[in-house]
Amino acid sequence: QVQPVESGGGLVQPGGSLKLSCTSSGSIFGFDAMGWYRQAPGREREFVGAISSAGMTVFAEPVKGRFTISRDTTGNTVYLQMNRLRSDDTAVYYCNTRGSFASDGYYPHRHYWGQGTQVTVAS
Numbered sequence: 001q002v003q004p005v006e007s008g009g010g011l012v013q014p015g016g017s018l019k020l021s022c023t024s025s026g027s028i029f030g031f032d033a034m035g036w037y038r039q040a041p042g043r044e045r046e047f048v049g050a051i052s053s054a055g056m057t058v059f060a061e062p063v064k065g066r067f068t069i070s071r072d073t074t075g076n077t078v079y080l081q082m083n084r085l086r087s088d089d090t091a092v093y094y095c096n097t098r099g100s101f102a103s104d105g106y107y108p109h110r111h112y113w114g115q116g117t118q119v120t121v122a123s
Contacts, residue, residue: 009117020080022095031075035106038091050106092116
């Protein structure tokens with residue numbers, strides 16, 4: 001099952017934290033690079049952050065210092081830890097796998113997107 005599946009979204013107050021999970025299996029070449037994106041109402045989907053097969057991470061400027069990405073020991077689940085959340089973090093968050101990781105970003109695979117999970121930051 002290569003198609004990733006996200007979970008962990010919900011409602012959180014400004015300043016709070018939330019941890020999203022993205023699970024994908026089926027890699028036959030070791031750990032796949034995985035990326036997180038988000039799309040707010042009326043806006044284009046935007047890059048949030050990504051992790052390489054070797055565990056390197058890269059983040060978009062709006063979330064640097066607040067979000068982190070990690071992976072479990074099996075390599076099949078990637079986590080997006082979101083801290084100090086703000087109202088403008090409200091969006092549907094999507095996971096992508098088997099894209100191309102670069103030091104300045106991530107190039108998503110056009111087929112391997114998850115269905116998304118809603119994150120709402122509101123008091």
